[in-house]
Amino acid sequence: MKYDVVVVGAGPAGSSVAKRCAQHSLSVLVAEKRQEVGVYKRCGEGLSNNAVKRLGLKIPKNCIRQKIRGAHIYAPNGKCVEIEYKGSEGYVLERKMFDKWLAEEAVRAGATIRAKTNAVELLKDGRKISGILASTMEGMESIEANVVVAADGVESEMARKAGLYKAKNPMLVDSGFQYEMCGIDIEPNVIELFVGNEIASRGYCWIFPKGKDVANVGVGILGNSTQTAKHYLDRFIESKENLRKGSVLEVNAGCVPVGGFLKNMVSNGLVAVGDAANQVNPLHGGGIAESITAGIIAGNVIKKAHDKRDFTARILSEYNNIWWKERGNSLKKVEKVREMFEKMSDEKMNRLADVLQGEDLYDLAHGKNIIKLAKILVKYKAKAFF
Numbered sequence: 001m002k003y004d005v006v007v008v009g010a011g012p013a014g015s016s017v018a019k020r021c022a023q024h025s026l027s028v029l030v031a032e033k034r035q036e037v038g039v040y041k042r043c044g045e046g047l048s049n050n051a052v053k054r055l056g057l058k059i060p061k062n063c064i065r066q067k068i069r070g071a072h073i074y075a076p077n078g079k080c081v082e083i084e085y086k087g088s089e090g091y092v093l094e095r096k097m098f099d100k101w102l103a104e105e106a107v108r109a110g111a112t113i114r115a116k117t118n119a120v121e122l123l124k125d126g127r128k129i130s131g132i133l134a135s136t137m138e139g140m141e142s143i144e145a146n147v148v149v150a151a152d153g154v155e156s157e158m159a160r161k162a163g164l165y166k167a168k169n170p171m172l173v174d175s176g177f178q179y180e181m182c183g184i185d186i187e188p189n190v191i192e193l194f195v196g197n198e199i200a201s202r203g204y205c206w207i208f209p210k211g212k213d214v215a216n217v218g219v220g221i222l223g224n225s226t227q228t229a230k231h232y233l234d235r236f237i238e239s240k241e242n243l244r245k246g247s248v249l250e251v252n253a254g255c256v257p258v259g260g261f262l263k264n265m266v267s268n269g270l271v272a273v274g275d276a277a278n279q280v281n282p283l284h285g286g287g288i289a290e291s292i293t294a295g296i297i298a299g300n301v302i303k304k305a306h307d308k309r310d311f312t313a314r315i316l317s318e319y320n321n322i323w324w325k326e327r328g329n330s331l332k333k334v335e336k337v338r339e340m341f342e343k344m345s346d347e348k349m350n351r352l353a354d355v356l357q358g359e360d361l362y363d364l365a366h367g368k369n370i371i372k373l374a375k376i377l378v379k380y381k382a383k384a385f386f
């Protein structure tokens with residue numbers, strides 16, 4: 001059977017594009033290489049309520065482990081800047097349930113999902129991508145489609161094989177390492193972030209609570225650091241009395257693209273979404289909401305291509321235009337903020353913690369009010385920070 005759309009990967013990006021295409025009455029198959037959607041997780045599982053509202057998600061209770069009322073951000077010297085999520089709490093999810101729920105929503109809209117179906121090659125018809133070759137439980141299978149969606153995550157082979165990029169720039173990829181821990185003392189409704197080059201080389205450590213004594217405790221560091229992410233995390237945990245005594249229930253590791261947005265995310269017969277297209281907030285590394293947003297945009301553009309019976313890059317490139325207008329331009333500003341932080345010494349970060357309020361940091365993470373922030377820094381004679 002030939003499908004209108006074959007999606008590679010049933011993460012948030014893949015399930016979202018599949019759902020949107022199915023809602024447009026297109027025939028959709030999602031190939032997922034793992035034997036179970038959502039397992040294992042590679043994520044701190046944080047999601048802001050602003051994103052939930054923007055996307056109109058009605059997340060079932062069983063996908064939410066903890067509601068969050070704010071964040072505490074600790075400078076290298078321990079000074080805490082507090083962010084209160086005024087009337088708009090955030091969430092720490094249970095990704096194993098959340099990813100499955102997104103996949104179920106796609107199936108309910110009419111898509112088909114096949115676990116243990118590993119896309120190993122792109123099929124081509126002349127200069128157009130025309131499907132995938134997949135390794136399945138029954139053997140190798142060619143699956144044809146008018147459009148292939150590369151939603152295969154940060155290590156995306158499909159986007160690379162389609163020629164969207166050769167290799168990721170290691171300076172724009174963070175290494176993440178995380179333990180889900182139990183038996184620790186934490187504030188259950190506040191996420192905690194610890195910045196500083198000693199703590200986490202050009203990155204940060206986090207505690208994302210999943211209950212009163214359970215949390216994702218992790219670290220993200222720049223990919224070219226001399227020490228491993230595990231080294232930084234173990235040292236961080238050892239330095240905290242409230243964490244040291246905890247048990248490790250789960251170990252997660254993975255990469256996070258933190259910049260390098262692609263001008264072009266399409267080719268003839270192919271669209272890349274989510275981590276496969278580096279669509280992650282470069283400052284905090286959050287990619288769940290960005291993946292879902294991109295999936296929805298891509299689904300709408302694929303429907304238009306379907307109506308025109310034209311699946312060339314020229315038609316599909318409307319996805320580039322919409323994504324850059326809706327997300328890319330503001331994420332590009334956040335990338336600049338990240339570059340600025342990367343150059344800062346611990347001493348400068350300590351001084352910054354003295355002049356910035358929690359809401360300023362919140363704005364920085366969303367690429368907002370950068371001019372207002374520049375004025376604050378000038379007022380406090382903090383220009384030397386940059």
Ligand SMILES: Cc1cc2nc3c(=O)[nH]c(=O)nc-3n(C[C@H](O)[C@H](O)[C@H](O)COP(=O)(O)OP(=O)(O)OC[C@H]3O[C@@H](n4cnc5c(N)ncnc54)[C@H](O)[C@@H]3O)c2cc1C
Pocket residue numbers: 008009010011012013014031032033034038042043044045046047117118119120151152153154157176177178218252253254255256273274275276280285286287288289291
């Ligand atoms: C340590 C860490 C912590 C993070 N914390 C957060 C956080 O707190 N909040 C947040 O918003 N984001 C976080 N992120 C980022 C977030 O996890 C990703 O941005 C998000 O999962 C991207 O969704 P996706 O659908 O693009 O990719 P993925 O979720 O990676 O899904 C890709 C899917 O494709 C499948 N696949 C891959 N190759 C193939 C193939 N050849 N054939 C078939 N299937 C294939 C994979 O099995 C997977 O299911 C974190 C990431 C890391 C590594």
